[in-house]
Amino acid sequence: MLEGLQTWILNYAKESRFMASLETDKIQIEEYLDIAERLEWLSKNKPRTFHDALQMVWIFHVAVLNEDAISGLSPGRLGQILYPFWKKDMDKGILTTEKTIELLECMRMKFTELDCFASMGVVGGVLSGNTFNNLCVGGLNKNGDSAANELEMLILESAMSCDTPQPTLSLLYDEKLPEEFLLKGIECTKIGTGYPAWINNRVAMEFLLNNYQKEGLQLEEVRAWSIGGCLETSPGSWMPLDVDGETWFIPGGSAPATSVGVHFISLPKVLEAVLFDGLDKRTGIRVYPVHGSKLDSYEEIWNVFKKYFSLTVEVLTLTNNIQHDIWGKISPSIINSMLKPDCLETGKDISNKGCRYNRTFNVEVCGGVNLANSLASIKKNVFDEKKLTLQELKAAIEANFGYVSALETGSYSLIEQVKTKNYTDWLKIHKLCLDAPKYGNDDKYVDTIFRDWQNWFSKMCENYRSLYDEPLYSCQISVSTHAPMGAVTLATSDGRLCGTTFADGSVSAYPGTDTNGPYALFNSATCYNHSLSQNSQLNMKIHPSVVRGREGSRKFLEMIKAYLRRGSFHVQFNIVDSRMLKDAQKNPENYRGLMVRVAGFTQYWVELGKQFRMK
C-alpha cells in the first residue's frame, strides 16, 4: 500500500514536470518544478516546511477519499497540526503572512473541488452535494489552555478572502479563548458565508467523557476532540510531532467515522404512522404492524410513538451493522486505518476495532421540533381542551388543511401554498393547530414535551449495539434530510402543510413560529442537557443591519456567548437579507457566488434543491 501511495505521488510529480515543459512563463515553470520537487521529496521523506506539511495533508486527504465513497472527511484542527511547521518557517523568515494566506486560499480551492461519488439519494437527498470537510479552530490544548494560534487567525482570514464552501469552519468556543480570536470568528461569520459554526467545547468534552470513558478516554485526551463531517463530535488524541528537534503535541482523530449507524429517522413520519395505525398514507404501504390502540389519551399516543420509533431503530441498527460488516470485509479502509491510533500498534484496521476509541455508531433523526409542536397540538387541542377529536384532526391532515400539496404545485415556500376551493372547511381546525404552543418561545407547555423526547431518545439508544458491540448514542443533525423527508410526509398536527420542509437542524424553530425573540429561542433550545447527545444544531437567520460595525460585532459575540453559556452545543448563522434571496430566486444567474448555511454546511445557493431555496 505504501509503495502504491509513493508511485501515486510520483505520478503527480511527473505530470507537474510535464506541465513545466509546456510552459513559457518563467514564474509558472518555477512553480511547477517546485511542486514536482516537493512531491518527489514527500514520497519518501517527512515534511521540511509548512508548504510541505500542507501538501502532505492534502495528499492523505485525497488518498483516504480515494479509498472509500465518503463525505464528511474532516481535516480537523489543521491550524494546530500545521502550527509547528508554520511557526518555524516564520521565525526563520522563509514564510510570510501573505504567502501563508495564498497557500490557505489554494487549499480552500482544492477542498472545494472535491465531490462525493455515491447514489443520487445520498449525494442529492442527504448531502445536497456537499462534502463536509470541517476544519476546526480554537478549543483547548493538551494542558487545558487556549489552543488558538496565529495560523488559525490566518485560516479565518483566508476564509473571508477566498469564501468557498470548503473547508467549512467550526470555532470550538471556550471561555479561555482570547477575545481577539473570537472577534475574528465574528468577522468571518458576518460576511455571510455561514461559517464558522460556533461549538461549545465543554459540552462536547462532557459528551465524549460520558461515552468513551469506558474505553479509557480521560480529561487530557478529550481536549484533542474535533468535529467530523458537519457536526459529529469525535474523539481525538494528542500525538507527538517532531519538528527540527522540538516535540509538539498535535490533535488528531482516533476513532472510526462518527456518523455511521442509524441514519435519519423522520420523526413526524413516525408520528403520522402512529395516527394512521402503521400505514404510510401517501403510498398505502403498511410500514409498521397494526398497533390497534384507540389512542384515547396523549400518553397512549406517546407510548405508541416510542414503540414504533424503537422498532425503527431496531431494524435500522441491524441493517447498518450488516452494511458495515460487509464493507469492512470486502473493502477495508487501509490508509485511513494507518493514520489512526492505534491501528498500526494493534495490527488491526478500523473495521476490526483497531482504533483507540470505537463507540462511534449513532442514531440520527430529523424533524424533532415538528414532532414536539405536533404532539403539543394534539395534547392541547384534542385531550386538554377537547376542541376537536382525533378523528377530526386526522381528516384535516389527510385533506392537507384544505391546501393543494406542495408536491403537486412544486412550490415549497410557506407563503405561497395554494388553497383548494373548500379550504374554508378546514380553516377552524388549521387555526387551532397553528395557534397551539410552538417550540422556540420559552413556552413550558411544548418545551416540556421536547425535553421529554430528548431525554427518552438519548437513553433508549443505549439499548442497541453496534457492530463493534458498543451501545449507540443519539445524534441530531438534519443535514439536508428535512427537505426530502418533509416532501413525503403528510400535513402535521402543528399546522405544517403536506410536502413542505421540516424545521432544520435539531433545535431550530419552525420558520415563523419563534415570535418571542432569540433569547426565548435559546431558553427553549436549552430545556434539556445537550451533552446527552453527540450534538444539537441551531440555525439562525439574522439581518445584516443588526450586526453592523464594531458595536454589532460585540453584541453578536455576546449573544453567542449567552447561548453557549446556557449549555447549548452549537449555533450557526445566515446573515442575509430576505429581499436578496427573493431576487436570487428570480435571477439566479446574478448570484452564482452566493452561499447560504443549511444545517451544518455552507453551499452555493444556486446548487441547492428547490425546497431549500424556497425555505
Place this chain on the structure above:
Amino acid sequence: MKHYDCKYYLNTDVFKGKCKRDKNSINADDTACDHFEKAQKCKYCSNFTLTGEELGTCMNKYDAYPEMNAVTCNDFKAI
C-alpha cells in the same frame, strides 16, 4: 479527432476542460487542433481488446474499457 482524445486535454467537468498547452477553455467534444497528440488511453493500446460495447480486456487478463486513462500504465503500447 476530438479534444477529449488529446494528450493535452485537461477535463474540468464532463462537458469542458482546458488545453494544457495554451490554457484556453475548450469543449470536450469539439474538433482538436493541429497540435493534437493521442492521449494514452486503452483504446490506443495494442494490449487492449474490445469484447463488447464500451468494454474490453487488457492482455486478455484484466477488465478495461476504451476510454480508460492509461497514462500511468507501464504496459501501455501505443498503436
